[in-house]
Amino acid sequence: MATLPAFLLRWMEATRPEADAEPAETRAQRDPYKLRALPQDDLFFFCKKIDNSRLVREADPRAKSACWSAIGMASLVVAILAGVLVPGAASTNSGYRLESLRAEERRLTDESRALDLQEAELLSPARLDQLAHNQNLVTPKPGQVFHLEGDRPGAAVAMVKKR
Amino acid sequence: MVERRLIVLVVALAVWSAAIVRKLVWLQLTQHQEYARKARQRQEIPRVLPAPRGNIYDRNGEPLAMSLPTQSVTVNPLKLPDLGVAADLLEQVLHMQGSGLYDKLKQACDKGRGYQVVKRQITPEEAENVRALPVDWIEIESASQRHYPKGTLAAHVLGGVDHAEKGNAGIEDALEKTLHGEPGQELLLTDVQRRGIASRQAIEPKPGTPIALTIDERLQFVAERQLAAAVADKGATSGSVVVMNPSNGDILALASYPAYDPNEPPETAEDPRRENHAAGVPFEPGSVFKVITVSAALETTGLRPETPIDCGRGSITLFGRTIHEAEAHGGYGVMPMAQVLIHSSNVGAIRVGMRVGQQNMYEYMRRFGFGQLTGIPLPGESRGKVRKVPQWTATSLASVSMGQEVSVTTVQIAQAVSVIANGGMLVKPRLVLKRGTETVPQEPAVRAIKPETAFTMRQIMEGVVEPGGTGFPEARLAGYSAAGKTGTALIFDFKTKRYTHNYNGSFAGMAPLTNPAIVVVVTLNGTHGDLGYGGRAAAPVFNAVASEALRLTDVPRDLPEDFSKTLAAAKAEPASDLAIAGLGAGPNILQDGDDLEKPEEHAIAVAIPGPTVPNFQGMTMRDVLTAAASRGLTILPDGSGIARVQYPPPGAAARQGERIRVRFAR
Numbered sequence: 101m102a103t104l105p106a107f108l109l110r111w112m113e114a115t116r117p118e119a120d121a122e123p124a125e126t127r128a129q130r131d132p133y134k135l136r137a138l139p140q141d142d143l144f145f146f147c148k149k150i151d152n153s154r155l156v157r158e159a160d161p162r163a164k165s166a167c168w169s170a171i172g173m174a175s176l177v178v179a180i181l182a183g184v185l186v187p188g189a190a191s192t193n194s195g196y197r198l199e200s201l202r203a204e205e206r207r208l209t210d211e212s213r214a215l216d217l218q219e220a221e222l223l224s225p226a227r228l229d230q231l232a233h234n235q236n237l238v239t240p241k242p243g244q245v246f247h248l249e250g251d252r253p254g255a256a257v258a259m260v261k262k263r
Numbered sequence: 264m265v266e267r268r269l270i271v272l273v274v275a276l277a278v279w280s281a282a283i284v285r286k287l288v289w290l291q292l293t294q295h296q297e298y299a300r301k302a303r304q305r306q307e308i309p310r311v312l313p314a315p316r317g318n319i320y321d322r323n324g325e326p327l328a329m330s331l332p333t334q335s336v337t338v339n340p341l342k343l344p345d346l347g348v349a350a351d352l353l354e355q356v357l358h359m360q361g362s363g364l365y366d367k368l369k370q371a372c373d374k375g376r377g378y379q380v381v382k383r384q385i386t387p388e389e390a391e392n393v394r395a396l397p398v399d400w401i402e403i404e405s406a407s408q409r410h411y412p413k414g415t416l417a418a419h420v421l422g423g424v425d426h427a428e429k430g431n432a433g434i435e436d437a438l439e440k441t442l443h444g445e446p447g448q449e450l451l452l453t454d455v456q457r458r459g460i461a462s463r464q465a466i467e468p469k470p471g472t473p474i475a476l477t478i479d480e481r482l483q484f485v486a487e488r489q490l491a492a493a494v495a496d497k498g499a500t501s502g503s504v505v506v507m508n509p510s511n512g513d514i515l516a517l518a519s520y521p522a523y524d525p526n527e528p529p530e531t532a533e534d535p536r537r538e539n540h541a542a543g544v545p546f547e548p549g550s551v552f553k554v555i556t557v558s559a560a561l562e563t564t565g566l567r568p569e570t571p572i573d574c575g576r577g578s579i580t581l582f583g584r585t586i587h588e589a590e591a592h593g594g595y596g597v598m599p600m601a602q603v604l605i606h607s608s609n610v611g612a613i614r615v616g617m618r619v620g621q622q623n624m625y626e627y628m629r630r631f632g633f634g635q636l637t638g639i640p641l642p643g644e645s646r647g648k649v650r651k652v653p654q655w656t657a658t659s660l661a662s663v664s665m666g667q668e669v670s671v672t673t674v675q676i677a678q679a680v681s682v683i684a685n686g687g688m689l690v691k692p693r694l695v696l697k698r699g700t701e702t703v704p705q706e707p708a709v710r711a712i713k714p715e716t717a718f719t720m721r722q723i724m725e726g727v728v729e730p731g732g733t734g735f736p737e738a739r740l741a742g743y744s745a746a747g748k749t750g751t752a753l754i755f756d757f758k759t760k761r762y763t764h765n766y767n768g769s770f771a772g773m774a775p776l777t778n779p780a781i782v783v784v785v786t787l788n789g790t791h792g793d794l795g796y797g798g799r800a801a802a803p804v805f806n807a808v809a810s811e812a813l814r815l816t817d818v819p820r821d822l823p824e825d826f827s828k829t830l831a832a833a834k835a836e837p838a839s840d841l842a843i844a845g846l847g848a849g850p851n852i853l854q855d856g857d858d859l860e861k862p863e864e865h866a867i868a869v870a871i872p873g874p875t876v877p878n879f880q881g882m883t884m885r886d887v888l889t890a891a892a893s894r895g896l897t898i899l900p901d902g903s904g905i906a907r908v909q910y911p912p913p914g915a916a917a918r919q920g921e922r923i924r925v926r927f928a929r
Binding site for chain 1 (some may be wrong): 433
């Protein structure tokens with residue numbers, strides 16, 4: 101892991117006036133066969149193990165108590181704030197939902213009315229009559245319908261005589 | 264030193280805090296109202312709560328008129344930065360290229376008008392496009408638009424509305440207060456993105472009350488179709504049909520021709536298509552009015568249906584005025600009063616009318632509802648014209664007796680015929696069945712004539728649709744008994760002050776006879792020639808409309824279906840109420856069925872002649888059943904008492920399995 105001093109040193113070197121004054125030597129002049137360095141190529145990362153097992157924290161009941169008190173107070177404050185703010189927030193949220201639902205209701209009501217109108221137009225007697233004529237469905241004239249007595253009592257068959 | 268600095272700091276903080284507190288107090292206490300109002304103004308937007316105009320339904324709940332929300336685009340021409348740019352922009356967004364919008368805006372601007380409707384009834388897509396425009400001089404207004412989904416159906420009943428959805432004709436106009444809705448308003452609290460958070464109702468919307476008419480759209484359609492066909496076929500100029508329930512006065516159909524589409528109404532109020540010929544255009548009824556004459560005679564004189572009336576061989580001279588029968592066929596001699604009505608004898612009606620007298624005639628015209636508004640809620644309803652007795656001339660009684668010098672509407676005739684159909688009660692026609700969920704109460708009926716008079720008139724009028732009658736065979740219904748009266752009145756030309764050769768052909772009838780469920784009145788105006796008589800022109804419409812009405816109202820048949828065809832064979836030539844001489848009294852099917860000896864040739868191939876049908880007339884039910892059983896016949900009895908009518912007629916050969924219908928009456 102690169103350390104902060106390493107970065108600082110690099111930055112200081114880069115911003116040094118002398119360095120800017122020196123004539124720049126190109127990479128080809130330095131070593132024509134050397135590839136360009138990758139970013140942070142010159143940094144090396146290592147792990148340093150630190151053993152803190154010998155350090156033992158001194159017991160401090162007062163500090164512990166104060167800490168717990170602070171936590172309790174903070175929790176109380178959070179609970180109070182939540183109790184005060186949450187209903188308002190929920191109310192606002194519900195308001196959004198309610199207005200959204202009302203808008204939806206109005207839209208659906210309008211849509212329903214439009215569909216009712218469309219249905220009424222489609223079921224217009226004039227249109228149905230035209231469709232029936234197209235399908236050769238016409239009301240039989242009185243003389244075209246007659247009833248035949250069936251074999252069983254009460255049985256009857258209605259027929260239409262073609263004219 | 265440190266303390267001094269601390270004190271300065273504290274003082275500075277205190278001053279700073281005091282300044283803040285002061286400002287807060289000023290803002291939140293002193294200026295609270297003002298800033299709260301400004302906040303509301305910015306955060307709350309008013310929104311119109313629609314209150315649609317009440318729908319109009321027929322008696323079965325089928326919608327005849329509906330309102331749908333719509334939007335219109337308006338601008339303030341005085342605030343437009345550039346008229347040309349604005350016109351181009353709006354024409355492109357609203358798809359109205361070439362509409363001359365620039366000229367309209369320029370004209371409005373020149374006249375100093377701050378309001379101009381750019382387009383009404385825009386589509387949702389167009390509304391979205393307009394809202395997306397980053398300009399503040401365009402407004403989208405919400406409105407409501409009236410639709411008539413059935414087109415021309417019942418146009419004269421429904422009427423129409425103007426641009427502001429205010430009724431301007433028909434029921435829409437008459438019931439404007441009921442149908443009109445009052446839109447409300449709510450204030451919507453919005454966030455910075457104009458999303459609604461909460462709303463409160465500022466003005467409560469009051470939707471219009473829906474109404475249900477007594478009209479049956481199926482029957483209305485049939486009436487209009489048949490009327491239009493008859494007008495075209497007979498060369499008439501206009502016509503009307505009224506179908507009415509005589510018991511409660513419900514108008515089941517009210518058709519007028521020519522018609523129009525209320526969705527695209529005629530531009531001028533004087534357009535002839537707007538005229539409601541059924542209720543708003545009175546005419547001389549002609550022979551239909553003889554029903555009133557005979558009814559009055561039955562009530563006020565000793566005349567009975569069988570009383571002989573001298574018809575003067577075709578003419579009568581009164582105070583120097585000679586009145587003829589409609590057409591010279593030698594005229595009628597002496598005939599029973601019933602036959603005067605059946606044959607529609609003018610001279611006979613005049614003789615009867617003279618027995619009734621002026622005062623009684625006037626009294627009975629009023630009793631039958633003539634010369635008065637029927638009360639149906641249609642603007643422009645005519646009360647017709649019935650002159651008071653002091654205004655009558657010497658020959659007025661004669662004229663009125665045969666339906667002249669009096670003008671009536673088709674609705675009034677339907678009301679009058681209903682009196683005879685329902686047993687003598689004058690029932691006011693009803694056009695509105697329900698307002699909201701409440702049924703419109705029926706006005707109490709008033710007795711106009713005695714029940715026995717009504718029954719007698721029904722029997723006489725039945726003769727009109729039977730052989731020899733002026734309405735036969737066109738008005739004879741298949742499967743139902745019927746009664747009626749034809750009418751053919753010459754149309755008076757007000758320019759030449761003379762009667763023309765064009766007619767008002769009409770037919771007023773009822774069915775079934777025993778307990779009439781419907782009354783149908785048909786009038787065709789401007790017919791001519793032999794086929795323009797009421798019996799030829801209007802009776803077929805009565806037949807078609809009445810048959811459909813009886814089927815739709817589930818009225819059980821009281822005669823065989825092919826009854827009329829059998830009777831039609833007995834008809835040698837068409838009779839009319841103008842040319843009826845020479846035709847003798849035809850056989851009354853209720854009294855004499857002997858003329859119908861030959862049963863109709865039936866289409867059933869397996870029809871095998873059975874036993875001869877005996878004459879049951881005058882026999883009791885027990886005797887009829889016994890006689891039928893002895894011949895192996897099956898009887899379908901109807902009613903009680905003495906056998907009056909039978910079918911097949913006596914002497915006919917019953918087909919195998921055929922049942923003999925016998926109607927009994929006391």
